[in-house]
Amino acid sequence: DRVRPPPPARAAGGGRRPQTGVAHIELRPMTLAQKAAHFEERIRLRHDRYGLVADSHLKEPGNLASNQLVPSDNDGLWTAMYAAGECFRYAVTKSPEALARARKSIEAVLFLEQVTGRPGFPARSYIRKGDYRGADGEWHWTPAGAIEWKGDTSSDEIVGHFFLFGIAWDLLPDQALRKRIAATAGRIMDHILDNGYYLIDLDGKPTLWGRWTPEYFATPAGKGDGPLNALELLAFLKTAAHITGNPRYAAEYRKVAFEMKYAELATRLLELREELNYSDEELAMLPFYLLFRYERDPKLVALYRTALDQWWRNIQREKNPLWTFIYLQGRPDAKVDIEGALHTLYRIPMDLIGWSVKNSHRKDVRMASTPDRQGRPEAETLLPPDERPIMKWNGNPFRVDGGNGGRGEDDGAFFLLPYWMARYHKLWLGE
Numbered sequence: 006d007r008v009r010p011p012p013p014a015r016a017a018g019g020g021r022r023p024q025t026g027v028a029h030i031e032l033r034p035m036t037l038a039q040k041a042a043h044f045e046e047r048i049r050l051r052h053d054r055y056g057l058v059a060d061s062h063l064k065e066p067g068n069l070a071s072n073q074l075v076p077s078d079n080d081g082l083w084t085a086m087y088a089a090g091e092c093f094r095y096a097v098t099k100s101p102e103a104l105a106r107a108r109k110s111i112e113a114v115l116f117l118e119q120v121t122g123r124p125g126f127p128a129r130s131y132i133r134k135g136d137y138r139g140a141d142g143e144w145h146w147t148p149a150g151a152i153e154w155k156g157d158t159s160s161d162e163i164v165g166h167f168f169l170f171g172i173a174w175d176l177l178p179d180q181a182l183r184k185r186i187a188a189t190a191g192r193i194m195d196h197i198l199d200n201g202y203y204l205i206d207l208d209g210k211p212t213l214w215g216r217w218t219p220e221y222f223a224t225p226a227g228k229g230d231g232p233l234n235a236l237e238l239l240a241f242l243k244t245a246a247h248i249t250g251n252p253r254y255a256a257e258y259r260k261v262a263f264e265m266k267y268a269e270l271a272t273r274l275l276e277l278r279e280e281l282n283y284s285d286e287e288l289a290m291l292p293f294y295l296l297f298r299y300e301r302d303p304k305l306v307a308l309y310r311t312a313l314d315q316w317w318r319n320i321q322r323e324k325n326p327l328w329t330f331i332y333l334q335g336r337p338d339a340k341v342d343i344e345g346a347l348h349t350l351y352r353i354p355m356d357l358i359g360w361s362v363k364n365s366h367r368k369d370v371r372m373a374s375t376p377d378r379q380g381r382p383e384a385e386t387l388l389p390p391d392e393r394p395i396m397k398w399n400g401n402p403f404r405v406d407g408g409n410g411g412r413g414e415d416d417g418a419f420f421l422l423p424y425w426m427a428r429y430h431k432l433w434l435g436e
Contacts, residue, residue, distance in 0.1 A: 037351070037424055041425070044418070044420050044421055045421070047357070047414075047416065047417050048087070048416050051069065052414075052416035054074040055116075056112055056116075057076075057081075057113045057130065058084045058418055059080065059416070060076075061413055061414045062412060062413050063358070066410050066412050067358055067411035072414070075138065076130035076132055076138050076139075077129075078129050078130070078159065079159070079161055080117075080129060080130035081128075081130070081158075081161075081162040081166060082165035084113055084165075085169035086419070086422050087418035087421065087422070088110035088114060088173065089168060089169045089426075090418065090421040090422035090425045090426070091103050091104075091107035092107050092169075092176045093172070093425035093429040094107075094421075094425040097428045104178075107173065107177065108177075108179065108182060111169065111182065111186070115186070116131075117130070117154075117162075118189050118193065120154045121156070122148070124195075125194070125195055125196025126196055127158055127193065128155055128156060129155040129156065129159065130154070130155045131152055132153050133151065134152070138153070142155050143156040143206075144156070156212075157213055158204060158206070158212050160204070160215055160217075161214070161288060163193065163197075163204065163215070163237070164292060166190075166193065167190065167295065168291040168292075168295060170248060171248065171295050171299070174247075174248045187249045190245050191245060193241075194242065194245040197217070197238075197241065202238060203216055216230075216234065222235075222270070228277060229279035229280070231270050231273070232270055232271050232274040232277055232315075233285055233288060233289055235261075235268075235271045236267075236292050236293070236296075236312060237288065238267060239261060239271065240292030241292075242254050242257055242258035242261060243258050243296060243300060244295050244299065262305060268308045271308065271309070272311045272312045275318070281319065283399055283402070286316060286320055286328065286398075287399040289316050291331075293312075293313055293332075293334075294334055296335075297309065297331075297334045297335040298334065310335055313336065317332055320332070322387065323387065323402050324342060324387065325346065325402070326346035326350050326423040327398055327419075327422060327426070329345075329346040330423055330426050330427050330430065331426075333430075350424060353417075353420050354390065354391040357417050358411050358414050359409040359415070360408050360410070360411050361411070362392075362394045362405070362407060362408045363406045364406060365382055365406050369386070370384050372385070373385050373403070377403070377404065381404060381406075382405075382406065383401060383405070384405045385403070386403075387402060387403065388405055390402075394406070394407030395408065395415050
């Protein structure tokens with residue numbers, strides 16, 4: 006209830022004391038479906054850049070009216086994850102809006118491969134002439150000078166593209182779009198195979214992270230990447246074979262899995278991993294989803310489950326809904342904390358502005374004795390998402406201090422993908 010404040014009291018000397026007020030805090034019941042609709046609206050209003058789900062910078066901290074859309078290194082990955090969520094949404098609801106939004110973002114992802122003029126090599130992002138961009142990264146103009154695209158494309162983008170391609174191919178009714186998805190998936194796969202499992206940039210050299218070769222795994226820099234990158238390449242090949250029906254990819258998949266022992270290498274994470282990287286968890290779990298969706302060979306399924314369990318040893322403490330739901334696709338009979346994953350979805354805040362947050366001083370937060378891989382303090386205590394800094398699923402959920410002073414807003418697609426994936430797989434029904 007609202008309360009009328011008392012009249013201001015007079016201070017000694019005739020002046021007025023500062024006037025006080027009344028705060029009104031209201032808890033509004035809301036279903037996850039209503040929350041998803043709110044997050045969809047946020048993307049439409051402030052995060053849609055030519056169909057890409059874009060980063061938002063706030064010129065004035067906390068003021069959403071000062072929103073400026075900017076390109077990022079991972080526009081392809083974030084857009085692919087959003088579009089996959091829309092595909093799941095369409096499969097559940099048959100909503101024309103979901104289908105239209107899925108199509109728009111899929112078109113944007115497909116354009117990333119077209120804009121480079123190099124078949125099978127997608128850009129990280131692109132801008133049109135006159136758009137704002139930062140000074141970071143490798144940028145290239147198209148011959149006509151109307152578009153500038155970002156190169157040095159990462160494995161992150163390829164993971165996102167194939168994750169989307171498989172889901173969209175399976176769930177959408179648009180045959181013309183499915184045909185284009187298959188053609189693009191084939192060109193990317195051909196590029197990687199024709200270049201000896203490398204992603205080759207315009208300079209004729211491999212990109213920094215586009216490396217899936219035994220030679221790379223044998224280097225000091227690549228040794229720790231072996232289990233993850235082996236898993237990625239297996240998922241690319243399996244998905245490309247499923248989508249295109251091209252026997253080249255099916256044969257290469259069997260060769261990589263058995264002759265080159267990539268399936269076995271994927272099970273050596275705990276032996277070879279050199280640091281805990283939460284971004285790598287994202288790059289592993291999306292390929293796991295594809296492999297468990299398509300693989301039927303009992304021997305390979307067993308190896309992939311062994312690999313999955315090694316990633317799960319750290320992931321299970323995060324109560325991450327997306328990783329929990331994917332884990333259940335590989336281990337459908339496992340006892341997992343579904344309630345914890347659901348609680349995480351409920352506690353994702355409605356306000357996704359990157360306000361500065363500090364929790365490390367709290368007596369109820371147990372801090373770790375060592376910092377994370379980036380030298381920042383982290384906790385052993387898992388705080389709910391509305392008490393810690395705003396982050397996507399590739400962030401460290403045990404980092405309890407952070408934020409950017411309200412100078413940006415997250416798009417919230419990280420909520421939409423696990424929500425609609427769970428609805429699609431009937432992990433819960435409705436609300």
